[in-house]
Amino acid sequence: MEFGPALYHEFGEAWKTRDGYRLAKTISPDLPPAQLSNIWQSANSAGNWKSARDDDVKAAIKRGLSSSPARLDGISQKEIKGWVEVYFAYWQATGILAEVQQTSSWTTAYEQWKVLINALIQGYNGHEFEAWTIPCLYVAGKHLRLFAMQADENTSVNDTSAAAFQDDFDPELQKHQKLEDCARVLNRVFSLCLSDRAPLEESRKWGLYYIINLLFKTYFKLNATGLSKNVLRILTAGRGDMPDFHAFPKSQQVTFKYHEGVLCFLEENYAEAEKHLTEAWNTCHKDAMRNKELILTYLIPCHLITTHTLPTEKLLEPYPRLQKLFLPLCRCIKKGELHKFDLALQEAEDEFVKRRIYLTLERGRDIALRNLLRKVFIAGGFEPVAKEGDKPVRRTRIPVAEFAAAISLGSEEKVDNDEVECLLVTMIYKGLVKGYISRERSIVVLSKSGAFPGTGV
Amino acid sequence: MMPTWPTASPPQGVPPSNGYTATYPVPAFTPVRVRQTFGQSYSAPQPSYPTAHPYGPAQSPPPVPTNFQSSAASPPTADEQPRKKVEWPDSVRSYVQRSFFPANMDPAVSREEMEAKLKETIMRASEDNVLYSIAWENMPLPQQIIKQEREERAKALAYSAQAQPLYTNAPVAISKKRKSTDLEDVANLSITPPWRTGQGARLEDRVTFSKDKRQATEESADNTSKLNKYEKRQKRFNGGYVSTYRSPSPPPGDGPVVGTCEKLEKNYLRLTAPPKPENVRPPRVLKNTLELLKKKWKNDQNYAYICDQFKSMRQDLTVQRVRDDFTVEVYEIHARIALEKGDLGEYNQCQTQLKALYKLGLEGKANEFKAYRILYFIHTANRTDLNSVLADLTPAEKKDKAIKHALDVRSSLALGNYHRFFQLYNETPNMGAYLMDMFVGRERLAALCNICKAYKPDVPLRFVTEELYFESDLEAAQFISDNGGQDLLQEKDGTIVILTGKAGQTFESHKAKAFARVDIKGQI
Numbered sequence: 001m002e003f004g005p006a007l008y009h010e011f012g013e014a015w016k017t018r019d020g021y022r023l024a025k026t027i028s029p030d031l032p033p034a035q036l037s038n039i040w041q042s043a044n045s046a047g048n049w050k051s052a053r054d055d056d057v058k059a060a061i062k063r064g065l066s067s068s069p070a071r072l073d074g075i076s077q078k079e080i081k082g083w084v085e086v087y088f089a090y091w092q093a094t095g096i097l098a099e100v101q102q103t104s105s106w107t108t109a110y111e112q113w114k115v116l117i118n119a120l121i122q123g124y125n126g127h128e129f130e131a132w133t134i135p136c137l138y139v140a141g142k143h144l145r146l147f148a149m150q151a152d153e154n155t156s157v158n159d160t161s162a163a164a165f166q167d168d169f170d171p172e173l174q175k176h177q178k179l180e181d182c183a184r185v186l187n188r189v190f191s192l193c194l195s196d197r198a199p200l201e202e203s204r205k206w207g208l209y210y211i212i213n214l215l216f217k218t219y220f221k222l223n224a225t226g227l228s229k230n231v232l233r234i235l236t237a238g239r240g241d242m243p244d245f246h247a248f249p250k251s252q253q254v255t256f257k258y259h260e261g262v263l264c265f266l267e268e269n270y271a272e273a274e275k276h277l278t279e280a281w282n283t284c285h286k287d288a289m290r291n292k293e294l295i296l297t298y299l300i301p302c303h304l305i306t307t308h309t310l311p312t313e314k315l316l317e318p319y320p321r322l323q324k325l326f327l328p329l330c331r332c333i334k335k336g337e338l339h340k341f342d343l344a345l346q347e348a349e350d351e352f353v354k355r356r357i358y359l360t361l362e363r364g365r366d367i368a369l370r371n372l373l374r375k376v377f378i379a380g381g382f383e384p385v386a387k388e389g390d391k392p393v394r395r396t397r398i399p400v401a402e403f404a405a406a407i408s409l410g411s412e413e414k415v416d417n418d419e420v421e422c423l424l425v426t427m428i429y430k431g432l433v434k435g436y437i438s439r440e441r442s443i444v445v446l447s448k449s450g451a452f453p454g455t456g457v
Numbered sequence: 458m459m460p461t462w463p464t465a466s467p468p469q470g471v472p473p474s475n476g477y478t479a480t481y482p483v484p485a486f487t488p489v490r491v492r493q494t495f496g497q498s499y500s501a502p503q504p505s506y507p508t509a510h511p512y513g514p515a516q517s518p519p520p521v522p523t524n525f526q527s528s529a530a531s532p533p534t535a536d537e538q539p540r541k542k543v544e545w546p547d548s549v550r551s552y553v554q555r556s557f558f559p560a561n562m563d564p565a566v567s568r569e570e571m572e573a574k575l576k577e578t579i580m581r582a583s584e585d586n587v588l589y590s591i592a593w594e595n596m597p598l599p600q601q602i603i604k605q606e607r608e609e610r611a612k613a614l615a616y617s618a619q620a621q622p623l624y625t626n627a628p629v630a631i632s633k634k635r636k637s638t639d640l641e642d643v644a645n646l647s648i649t650p651p652w653r654t655g656q657g658a659r660l661e662d663r664v665t666f667s668k669d670k671r672q673a674t675e676e677s678a679d680n681t682s683k684l685n686k687y688e689k690r691q692k693r694f695n696g697g698y699v700s701t702y703r704s705p706s707p708p709p710g711d712g713p714v715v716g717t718c719e720k721l722e723k724n725y726l727r728l729t730a731p732p733k734p735e736n737v738r739p740p741r742v743l744k745n746t747l748e749l750l751k752k753k754w755k756n757d758q759n760y761a762y763i764c765d766q767f768k769s770m771r772q773d774l775t776v777q778r779v780r781d782d783f784t785v786e787v788y789e790i791h792a793r794i795a796l797e798k799g800d801l802g803e804y805n806q807c808q809t810q811l812k813a814l815y816k817l818g819l820e821g822k823a824n825e826f827k828a829y830r831i832l833y834f835i836h837t838a839n840r841t842d843l844n845s846v847l848a849d850l851t852p853a854e855k856k857d858k859a860i861k862h863a864l865d866v867r868s869s870l871a872l873g874n875y876h877r878f879f880q881l882y883n884e885t886p887n888m889g890a891y892l893m894d895m896f897v898g899r900e901r902l903a904a905l906c907n908i909c910k911a912y913k914p915d916v917p918l919r920f921v922t923e924e925l926y927f928e929s930d931l932e933a934a935q936f937i938s939d940n941g942g943q944d945l946l947q948e949k950d951g952t953i954v955i956l957t958g959k960a961g962q963t964f965e966s967h968k969a970k971a972f973a974r975v976d977i978k979g980q981i
Contacts (some may be wrong), residue, residue, distance in 0.1 A: 224842055266840060353848045359840070362871055418924065422876035425911040429873070436913040439920060 005064075011083075012069030015326070024135035027090045027116070029097050029143050036098035040091065054088070061087045082119075082127025086136075089116035106151040115187060116140055124192055124204065131198065134207040137189055141214050148182035149221070164432045176222055176227045183218045183227070185237055190215060190231070193240055207244050208235075209252040216259040228263055254284050258295055265298050267354060271317050277302060290408045293319050300326060301360040308367050308432075308454060310334065325351060333364050336372030338407060342363055369407075369423060370432040395447040401438070403444065417442070458608040481892060548593035549579060556598050574599035582660040700823050713778035715739070721746045728776070731901040739771050740783060746770060749971035760798045767791040768803075788828075792826070796891045801833075808833065825887050828859035832892040835867055838972075843867070859886045865894070875904035899971035901925050902940060906968050909960035918946065918953040940967040 007026060014023040033318040065075075093112045115193045116185070117140040142178070155205050190211045196204035212231060219228040245253065261276030277299040284292050296319065300311050310330045315325045325348065332341035345352075345361065352358035380402070381391040404420040424444060427433040434453060435446035477823030493844060547940070556575050582588050597605070611903045651687045723738065739745065754763050774784050792807035808830055827846070834843040854860050862881060867875040877899070877902060882893055904925055908916060917928055927933040930953070934946055937955065945956045 136807065223841065266844075353844065356844050358847065359844065359871065362868065365872060408512070419874070419876045422874055422924070425907045426873035426875075428911040429907040435910050439912055439916050 008064040008068035011065060014071060016076060018130075018330070019134045020132045020135035023133055027086065027136055028139050029090075029093060029113070031100050033101060036094045040095040040098055043327065058084050058090065060087050061091075070226075078127050079123075079129060082123035082129055086116065086118040086123060089119045098141055103152050106147060106154045106366045107178065110144070110147040110182075111152040113140070113144055114159040114181075114185060117189070121188060121192055130206045131196065131202045131206070134193070134204055134316065136194075137207055138210050141186055141189055141211060143349075144182050144185060145179075145214060145218055148178040149415060179218060179222055181455070183222065183224075186211060186215050186218060190389040194234070200241075200243055206248070209256055213252060213255045213259065216256075220259070220262075225263060225266060232260065250283055250285070254280050254288075254291065256380060257283065258291075259300075261295075262298055265302060265360070268312065268360075270302050270360075273298070274302045274306050284400055289318065293322060296322055297355055298357065301357045301364075304364055304367065305360060308370075310367075320443060329361060333368045334371065336368050336370075336375055338365070338368055338372060339409075341368045366427070366430065366432060368456075370452065372406055373427065374455060375401060376402055377446065377451060393448060394451075396435070396448055396451065398444050398446065400442045400444060483864070523829060530842075539624045545579075546589050546593075548772060549582075549588060551574070552593040552596060552598075553579070556600070559640060566603045570603055571599045574603050579604070714776045716742075716773060716777055718742065721749055721767060723773075724764045725772065728772065732776055737776060738770075739777070740774070740779055743770055743773060743787075744783065747783075747790070754794065760794070760800070763794060764791075764800070764803060765968065767794070780819070781815060782820055785811065785819050788814065789821055789826070792829075795886055796888050799891065799895070801836075801895070804831070824854060824857040827857050828863040828887070829892060831860070831863035831890050835863075835870065836892060836896045860887065863889065870900065873903075873907065875900065875907065876924060879904075879924060883926055899968070901936065902964060902968040902971050905937070905940070905942075906964045909955075909957040909964060912957045914958040915947075915954040915956050917951070917978055918955055921955060940964055 002027055007042035010022070010026055014020075014026070031039075058325045062080060065083055065087075089112070092207060093109065093116055095111050096105065096109045117137075120129075120136060120140055155177070160241070190208070192208045193204045193211055195403065198204075215231055216228055219225070219231075227271050243280065261273045264270075264273035264276060277295055281292070281295050281299060284295060296311075296315075300322075303309055303311070310333060311326065313327075316326065316382060328344040330336075330342055341364070345365075347357075349358060352361055377394060377398065380395040380398055383395050400417055400420055403424065404415060404417055407423070408414045421437060421439075424433070424437060428435060428437070431453065433446070434451050435444055437444050508809070519660065553575060556571060578596075579588075582591055591749070646795070649774055675927065713738050714732055714734055716739040717734045718736055718738045720738070721742065723736070746766070750763060750766055750770075754757070767790075770787055771791070774780075774787065788807045788811050789790035792804055792811065795801075795807060808826065811821070811823075811826050815821060815826075827850075831843070831846055834846060850860070855864065862885060866878065866881050867882060869875075882890070883896060885893055905921070908921065908924075918933060919935075922930050924932040925933065934953070937946060942955070942960065945960055947952055947956055948954075
């Protein structure tokens, strides 16, 4: 919004209704370059903007804010001073942003935006900004992150003198420099929100989950799971004073649960991951297809491990990308086709690795193997009935050789018996098969009741 | 027994005897005690020049007939200048101030020593009437002088650092007047600043001396072949080396340092500031160092020493921003040595650097080390980085023998296929076996748990020996006993069996412990 009566009016209106989001819009950089240019030029209405000195601009802003209707609603002098700094920084940012497409000076843009967010933080710390204005922090934080990523993309790696003092060097350090810096700034905002001691209705703690989600997104991009866990730990420590999780906007809840779930997933804590991801899945808006897809990407492998079940075709119907991803694997698992499973896994390996689900899906092989063994079991037929009227029981003593044959099906190499035994041992140990092996006789003795738990046999 | 101070005799340059004597200028102050250590011993202000022995046997000067107060323990600070009633130029004052800056304080040099050296330096300057002509801004701080002296002393074994004959021809009259209050008579002295001539010459002597020694060693070292051996494990690394004190801090320069040091060997000092060029070895010297070290490693197998030397080589390469094939070679050799000795901390450092170097496009055994990286991540159970490594692999790399082996190890472990795992263990290429040794123990425990659950009622011990690749039945039995299973071993029909049926939870707790925490001994 251009500096001028319109802006100050908007400011006043927002103040009157304590509408944080309205206020936040006034410092949004999400505008077409032409408009940004206008704002940049409009700042000094009292004179030629080209030669506007900082003090003049600040004075003009101050006049405007003071004379706005906000004055009537109780804005204090201190707060005005704070907002002058904020708007001043915003004005300077618009100047840079207006031309950033041509000059690609994203680093400058990032630095300037950092000044803005610092001014905001200062506002809360020193100028008594009120808590309802925190949507400004949302806007500022969100764009800080975006600018940081742009800046990182546009800079090249260059040597810093810091390398000279270490024993070794590491060019990787500079790849995400701005994003790391952004993470630190966001952390400060996080502390700012967390440390607010005002009563809950007027507390900055309501902004916590938004900021946390920004932090998570940043850390994920930086591949810094350790830092994300720190955030979680701090959160659990401070949970007593915070408003209840479910009181926060649903969108924030879903995002938070999703990230929490993925964090657990990456640590192979599948039980926890399942809980979080399921909650995210249930809370997610039914039309948010992209989000649901993301959740499923992790929920499906998770389910595979925890419940040994596969997604139904119906579930995957609305998600063509997921279908491409998972269906081939699922079919092989169902049919117990080991070799084909290996091939399918290999083919889609890159996709899986990118999403970090490769290692999890690999364990699907266990399920495939179990299904294969189950087929052997069923194919073995029934034992001769001992007495009339007894339920027929399947043959439970199966030579290892039969399993060996099954496993070697489809692949060119013959798997030796020792390895087959080893695989069986693993199955038994994991509880996918109930029974035991007798080494001497090379026979697997399966349990009469439920040799393959969970499959009805 | 106190030495007698020559009282009225004209001060002569006392020739240094056995390297530990020095005539000492009479300082303006009278400290009551004398330094027994490296010491600048404060000698009492004498009516004449005393013969102080700073580094020799402990002596203390006789109590001083003073007619002024002295605060013995507090050397002059800028504020106490008036006591001497001498005009100190501002540059001297600032020099003194700089010496006392906390930032310039050196932990290895005690404050007393520093102050003593400071006093000495200034006194000498004032006596020699060069207070105004010396460029105090460029003068090294007392701490640095002391450190240099220590180094020289350590190397030279001959002369003390500050040994110098000072006053050869000073008239007696001056000595009588030499009190702290009266330094204006300095003008009467007409000798050149002692540290310009005497000390300088000494240093050069010392340097060439050690250089000769060094050159002798150089010639005897012959070029050995690359250190890429598959040796049997020997003594384990026992954390022998300790990095010593920090190097002195010269003014910072721009850009990478260009080294001038010619010494082949150098102890490792952690840097806190830009290093001095004379301490840094240029690449051509380092190449010779590498050859020397290879030979020494082959002969002595002294890991503490080798590690120290390699670290200093790496440091020299880094500060000179040398990133070429030679750097890669140095890191690779160090990494292999560290692997062999099981020093995972050091190995990890090298590994990280190698990754960066390979990324720059340098040739080296990239595949070999990539395989090591994978095994390393398996050992530390670092899922994040393992994922990243997998993501970065190119199809060509996946076909490489070593990398393929490492990937197979990973997948066999992921699926619990211990049979395959131990087969792979047996055929590990290059030096990967040292890495696998690190986690073979816990995998054996896991396999044992599996076996005990699935096989009933028993399995022959021989089976376990073979499946888990123990060297012998005895070793297998030993392993089982070490983990609480000694009761499960029983003789049956002439062979030993393990009563898996009775194993229960015996091995589970050991396994849990083994997997609980992965320790990389040393730095990350």
